[in-house]
Amino acid sequence: MMDRRSLTRAAALGLVALASAACSDSSGPDGAAEARVTLSLAVPVASGGTAQAAPGPAGVFSQTDGQNTLEITRVAMVVREVELERMFEGDCMNSGPGDDDGCEEFEVGPFLLELPLDDGFEAVFSIDVPEGTYDEVEFDIHKPSDDTADDLAFLNQHPDFTDVSIRVEGTYNGEPFVFLQDTxxxxxRALQPPLVVGPDTGPVNVTLDIDISTWFRRSDGTLIDPMTANKNGENENLVENNIRNSIDAFEDDDRDGDRD
Structure with a gap:
């Protein structure tokens, strides 16, 4: 039976709160009980709009509008300051490790997220989160440069991401392309309803859904040549807005890609 994931192509980041009895027995520095929260990646099979998407060979996302064909073999994103914000607190202040700003931080970064292009979840990292209510997920899509020690350390490992925050590789109508974004x-992203972490909540999951099927697609569903969306290209702003609008967050306890 086909579910919503067969109708929309997505790349998802899952925030999985494993509030088991063992986790609830742990406590933070102030004695408050904590639960383990794991950050995961997932890419469900999907299609959407006039441009139809379908699973291709392993690690390939394929999409066509009837006249043009897009195949994506890599989607990589530089991310930093991934945080959960506690309810009734202000915005996360990106002040570094710790939770003094009312946020629980997964990772400072920058770090590279390679979005999996086949179905399934992949754990990235985890933290112990104090019991409570969290109503927002925050993170930065980050363009690393050579002006900070953290960025320099990152670029030593990933030199092809100098001044690049997103890199997409593949073919368009059989011609290889590399799409780069420097935003x-x-x-x-608000969590509605908020995420509740406690000893009696059971397993809790939040999916941060990134619908890559919309990135290189116009509002009428026709495909965009990714090369025309590179810096100063005619479709640069359109694709940048598509990427920004492709992100959603929602509670997804059964991790099926649907809002609970």
Whole structure:
């Protein structure tokens, strides 16, 4: 039976709160009980709009509008300051490790997220989160440069991401392409209803859904040549907005890609 994931192509980041009895027995520095929260990646099979998407060979996302064919073999994103914000607190201040700003931080970064292009979840990292209510996920899509020690350390490992925050590789109508974006963009996504972490909540999951099927697609569903969306290209702003609008966050306890 086909579910919503067969109708929309997505790349998802899952925030999985494993509130088991063992986790609830742990406590933070102030004695508050904590639960383990794991950050995961997932890419469900999907299609959407006039441009139809379908699973291709392993690690390939394929999409066509009837006249043009897009195949994506790599989607990589530089991310930093991944945080959960506690309810009734202000915005996360990106002040570094710790939770003094009312946020629980997964990772400072920058770090590279390679979005999996086949179905399934992949754990990235985890933290112990104090019991409570969290109503927002925040993270930065980040363009690393050579002006900070953290960025320099990252670029030593990933030199092809100098001044690049997103890299997409593949073919368009059989011709190879590399799409690069250099945006610095803070992402804030409300959790509605809020995420409750406690000893009696059971397993809790939040999916941060990134619908890559919309990135290189116009509003009428026709495909965009990714090369025309590179810097100063005619479709640069359109694709940048598509990427920004492709991100959603929602509770997804059964991890099926649907809002609970």
């Amino acid at each position: 610095n963009d803070e992402q804030e």
